[in-house]
Amino acid sequence: MRILNALKSDVKFQFKQGFYFVYIILTLLYMIVIGQIPNKFINYVVPIVIFTDPSFIGFFFIGGIVMLEKIQGVLQYLVITPLSPKEYLISKTISLTILAELAGFAITLVTYKDSFNWIILFLGILLTSIFYTLYGFIVASGCNTINQYFVKMIPYLLILIIPLLVYFSFPNITVLKAMPPVSGFNLIYGAFNGIKLIEALGYIAYMSVINFFTLLIVENIFIKNIIKGGAL
Incomplete structure (x- = not known):
């Protein structure tokens, strides 16, 4: 129940701060641009757009949300609420997802007129x-500021983008499939272009495990920086 209430608050907060309005505009622009692309390229363009944009929402928006909540003092009061650090993180993650x-x-x-596997697409985006x-x-x-986040995120983003670029050029390099961005992309791409069930299940299981351990790491960072008085 606490997570549900927190989720409602997060969605209202994001809507009030204009996140939904901004993304409606961006989504409409993507639709217009994709609509101008020849049909023979749609099978490639749509999964790339979906992976690089809607799936990146959390990465680009979470920094702004954290900074806004920090300025408004929300994070400082979080320690005296019943909401646990893990519940806070889960709520934020679900709302952006x-x-x-x-x-x-x-x-x-x-934009996509052919059939696609909506279950795999849903799980891939998720x-x-x-x-x-x-x-x-x-x-x-x-x-401490959004500008700091934008500067700091560049090298972190490159860590994830470079393996993807290498994978696009050399898809036979199996080790790259162990990178979470590559696994996520293959799921989304497979939703449109076909993917073996065993391969899809492997990616789903792998990404689920990665997300579980990433949540534990982030929870420790959150407790260290917020609960124990560090600087987030």
Whole structure:
């Protein structure tokens, strides 16, 4: 029940701060741009857009949310509320993942005319968004302003982008599939272009484990920086 109440508050907060409005505009722009692309490229463009945008919502937005809550004093009062650090993180992650799912499926339903595996797409966006939201929280640790977060996130983002770029050029390098961004992309791409069930289940299981341990790491950072009086 506490997580549900926190989730409602997070969604209201994000809506009030204009996150939903900004993303509606961005989603509409993506729809317009994709609509101009020849059909023969749609199978490649749509999964790339969905992976690099809706699935990245958490990474780009979590820093702004944390900074706003820090300025408003929300984080300082969190220690005296019944909400645990893990519940706080889960609520934030779910709220941004909902936004990612809405944007991803809106883009797909409007721009993609062929059939696709909506279950795999849903899970691909879900697991990727969770990972990037938690990863973004790690980046936000130690930042006091949004500008600091934007500067700090560049090298962290490159750590995840470079393996993807290498994978696009050399897809036969198996070890790259162990990188969470590559696993997430393969799930989303497979939703449109086909993927073996055993492979999909492997990616889903792997990303679930990665997200679980990432949550534990982020929880420790949160407790150290907030509960014990450090600087988030």
